[in-house]
Amino acid sequence: MDSRAYWIWLAQLLGPGNRAIQPLVAAFGVASAVYEAEASALKQIGLPAVALRRLKRRSPDDLEAARRLLDDTLRRGDWVLTPEDDLYPTGLRRLEDMPAALYCRGTMPRLEERPAVAVVGTRHPSPAGEQAAYAMAAGLAASGMVVVSGGAVGIDTAAHNGALMAQGTTALVMACPLSVEYPAENTALRQRIVDNGGVLISEYPDREPYHCVFPIRNRLLVGLSQGVCLAETPARSGARITARLARENGRDVFAMPGSLQGHRNDGAHEEIRQGAVLVTGAADIVTEYMTVYPGVLDASAATAMQKQAENRPEQPVPVKPKPTPRPKTELPVPARETPVLLPDEVSDAARAVYALLTDTPIPVDELAQAAGMSIPPLLAALTELEMVGCAANHAGQQYCRL
Numbered sequence: 168m169d170s171r172a173y174w175i176w177l178a179q180l181l182g183p184g185n186r187a188i189q190p191l192v193a194a195f196g197v198a199s200a201v202y203e204a205e206a207s208a209l210k211q212i213g214l215p216a217v218a219l220r221r222l223k224r225r226s227p228d229d230l231e232a233a234r235r236l237l238d239d240t241l242r243r244g245d246w247v248l249t250p251e252d253d254l255y256p257t258g259l260r261r262l263e264d265m266p267a268a269l270y271c272r273g274t275m276p277r278l279e280e281r282p283a284v285a286v287v288g289t290r291h292p293s294p295a296g297e298q299a300a301y302a303m304a305a306g307l308a309a310s311g312m313v314v315v316s317g318g319a320v321g322i323d324t325a326a327h328n329g330a331l332m333a334q335g336t337t338a339l340v341m342a343c344p345l346s347v348e349y350p351a352e353n354t355a356l357r358q359r360i361v362d363n364g365g366v367l368i369s370e371y372p373d374r375e376p377y378h379c380v381f382p383i384r385n386r387l388l389v390g391l392s393q394g395v396c397l398a399e400t401p402a403r404s405g406a407r408i409t410a411r412l413a414r415e416n417g418r419d420v421f422a423m424p425g426s427l428q429g430h431r432n433d434g435a436h437e438e439i440r441q442g443a444v445l446v447t448g449a450a451d452i453v454t455e456y457m458t459v460y461p462g463v464l465d466a467s468a469a470t471a472m473q474k475q476a477e478n479r480p481e482q483p484v485p486v487k488p489k490p491t492p493r494p495k496t497e498l499p500v501p502a503r504e505t506p507v508l509l510p511d512e513v514s515d516a517a518r519a520v521y522a523l524l525t526d527t528p529i530p531v532d533e534l535a536q537a538a539g540m541s542i543p544p545l546l547a548a549l550t551e552l553e554m555v556g557c558a559a560n561h562a563g564q565q566y567c568r569l
Contacts, residue, residue: 169234170249171247171249171251172234173201173202174247174268175234175237175247175268176198176202176229176230177191177267177268179372180225180229181221183266183380184264184380184386186215186264187218188265188266189262190212190214192265197250197251201222202225236374239374241553241554242554243346245270245271245345246546247269247270248271249268249269254275256391258278259390259391261390262386262389262390265390266387270344270369270370270371270372271369272345274542275366276313276336276365278313280460280463281313281463282312282313282463283312283338284307284312284393284394284396284452285315286300286303286307286314286315286316286323287322287396287398287400288321288322288397288399288404289398289399289400289401290319290322290323291321292322292399293399293426295425295426296399296425296431297325299399300398301326301328301332302473302474302477304316304327304449305472305473305476306329306333306449306473307330307396307449308331308334308336308337308472309468309473310453310464311465312335312453312456313335313338314336314337315340315392316388317341317342317385319350320350322398322399324356327356330365331360332476333472333476334363336365337360338366338368338391339356339357340368340384340387341368342379345373362541362542368391370384381405382408385405385408385412389412389413389416389418392413393456394419394421395409395421396422396423397422397438397443398435399425400422400433400434401431404434407434407437410422410438419455420438420443422443422445423446423447424436424445424447449470450467450470454466510555513551514551516544516551517549520534520545520548520549523537524566524568526568528561529567531566552566552568557569
């Protein structure tokens, strides 16, 4: 059985934000070993009684339900990120309540190779606060950083749009399943993020009732990021919960100063009094990480893009043009002389993509360039090939033929 099904089973059994997952991973390594573990071995870990009772009730029916959930996810063109995947960030693994399975749409950045910063704040910002967050995120993205936020209206939206304006990478962590259009006014934004090489991430599968607990979602913002930057933030705000989680998990906390009138930014000012680093420009954050990521970040690009964004009103960002197809000969020649025959019902798109696959896994972005396709239809074709047993997904989004 696909190993991802075991991780989905574990996530479904214990639920989001469960602190039993990290010790289970430390003890057994992979979810399949947890599923097969004897009750005595599980008891030795010192798990909470509730988690232990749930694990003792595991059944083949639960695992089969997880397998069907995985199939449904792949059929929609989404994918599942688990701790077995080399794209799974170390920062998530260090959370006491690490997620066992994340549902993703789009392209996951390699966060081991470049830093991410979460930009968060109020859902009801002033125009000046919204513009400042937009410009800050644009500068961070232009420097080479990944901008992470929660996709809510207000500061989150400004941060995602700023990163897109700079043609950078942004990750949106949802507090609901990927298929739920919440908030509805950001439906187009979520699609632009995917179309421009970013990623949507959720801990909730599409096929179950869910209850949004925003602090549970906010811990993922922290786990994905090296630091959290507070834009306009009132005294009582979910962004301050994110800042607290960041401190508890050893992440950096930055805060942007704002107007002293109206109390719109009292929370950020209080965080500065408590030790958050005061920042007025993206370069202030970028320079904190340049020695840790040598040759990756560009502070001068951050400053230039931030100035440009400060003079440009926040606006929807057009989708990047499709990449120019590369000659197929640029990909390795398949080692298999007699490929598996494709079923007659396979679509023309799937046939074209299959012709590019080899016995060596190929990153999805390279396949997109070679096929002259954008990521969503390419993933749909690859999923179709997976479903008929002609392709396999390795390490997140690298595909080979079977």
